[in-house]
Amino acid sequence: xxxxxxxxxxxxxxxxxxxxxxxxxxxxxxxxxxxxxxxxxxxxxxxxxxxxxxxxxxxxxxxxxxxxxxxxxxxxxxxxxxxxxxxxxxxxxxxxxxxxxxxxxxxxxxx
Amino acid sequence: xxxxxxxxxxxxxxxxxxxxxxxxxxxxxxxxxxxxxxxxxxxxxxxxxxxxxxxxxxxxxxxxxxxxxxxxxxxxxxxxxxxxxxxxxxxxxxxxxxxxxxxxxxxxxxxx
Numbered sequence: 249x250x251x252x253x254x255x256x257x258x259x260x261x262x263x264x265x266x267x268x269x270x271x272x273x274x275x276x277x278x279x280x281x282x283x284x285x286x287x288x289x290x291x292x293x294x295x296x297x298x299x300x301x302x303x304x305x306x307x308x309x310x311x312x313x314x315x316x317x318x319x320x321x322x323x324x325x326x327x328x329x330x331x332x333x334x335x336x337x338x339x340x341x342x343x344x345x346x347x348x349x350x351x352x353x354x355x356x357x358x359x
Numbered sequence: 360x361x362x363x364x365x366x367x368x369x370x371x372x373x374x375x376x377x378x379x380x381x382x383x384x385x386x387x388x389x390x391x392x393x394x395x396x397x398x399x400x401x402x403x404x405x406x407x408x409x410x411x412x413x414x415x416x417x418x419x420x421x422x423x424x425x426x427x428x429x430x431x432x433x434x435x436x437x438x439x440x441x442x443x444x445x446x447x448x449x450x451x452x453x454x455x456x457x458x459x460x461x462x463x464x465x466x467x468x469x470x471x
Contacts, residue, residue, distance in 0.1 A: 252401075279457065291402065291447065291461040304458055339401060346451075347393065348459060350401040 250274045252351035254340050260357045264329050269354045271323045273342030280323045281341040281348060282315065284308070291339065297323065330358045361386040365448050365462035372469055376438050380465045382448030383430040390457060392424055392431050395447040397464065402447055405433070438469045 253272045261267050273280050282294040295305040295315055302315065314326045323342075327334055335358045341348040362385045372378055384392065391409045395402035406415045408424035408431060415422050419438075424431045435442055445466050449459040 281458070283459075290463050291449075291459075293458040293460065296458055304453075306458075337400070343457070346391065346457070347404055347407045348457075349404060350395075352401045 252340055252342055252349055254338075254351040254354050256354060257352065258355045258357070260359065261330055263332060263358055267327050267330055267356060269325045269327075269338050269340075269356070271325075271340030271342075271351055272321050273323055273340065274349060275321070277342035277344050277349075279303075279343040279345060279348075280315075280317070281343070282325045283339045283341065283350075284336040285339065285353075286333075286336045294325075294338075327356075330356075332358050334358050361450065361452055361460040363448055363450050363460050363462040365446075365465050367465060368463060369466040370468070372438055372467070374439060374469055374471050376469075377434065377436045378438060378467065380433040380435075380446050380448075380467070381430065382432070382462055383428075384448075384450045384460075385429065386450050386452035386460060388453050389426070389429075389450065390453075391451045393449045393451065393459065394422055394431075394433050395449065397445040397447055405446075435467075438467075440469050440471060443467060443469045 255270045280297040285291045295309045337353045339353045340351040366381045394405040406422045411426040419436045422433045445464040447464045448462045451457045
């Protein structure tokens with residue numbers, strides 16, 4: 249059964265550094281998403297991407313964040329200058345339209 | 360602001376018990392309600408509900424949506440230790456790309 253994959257599974261970085269989180273959505277899905285879950289808190293929507301552009305973004309998704317689909321398979325989330333409060337589990341999801349299927353997540357730790 | 364509330368927040372039952380998990384929502388332009396199971400990491404899809412009153416079933420799990428009451432329940436019968444997880448309710452709303460708003464989840468612990 250096809251599934252969403254994410255790399256790396258765990259990333260440790262220093263405050264102020266740039267990180268890129270990678271996702272390979274399920275092929276033939278059209279919608280792509282990033283969510284995050286701070287330890288002990290709710291899963292929160294960050295951004296959705298359709299037809300090669302951002303379709304919606306939350307207040308969390310400020311100028312420090314960007315997304316890209318550099319080729320036909322990868323979908324990336326970049327955080328330009330990480331802060332301590334960016335430490336969280338980041339989930340990528342993809343959808344054909346409707347149900348969203350989640351990847352296993354990348355745990356980002358900012359020191 | 361869209362809101363999804365789940366209850367109870369945690370629940371401990373014995374194997375074989377039946378449990379009912381609740382989800383209520385206040386959103387603009389409701390489109391669907393989804394249930395996910397979260398064990399170690401990724402939320403795993405269980406059900407998507409769009410129509411009121413139609414029960415969806417998968418093995419020992421079932422779920423139903425009540426659009427009048429703005430709520431849904433997830434039932435698990437004959438619980439097993441493998442059902443221990445956090446159960447997340449999420450609502451898809453608004454126009455466009457269908458972002459999900461999640462509840463805090465119900466942590467279910469099934470003890471032998």
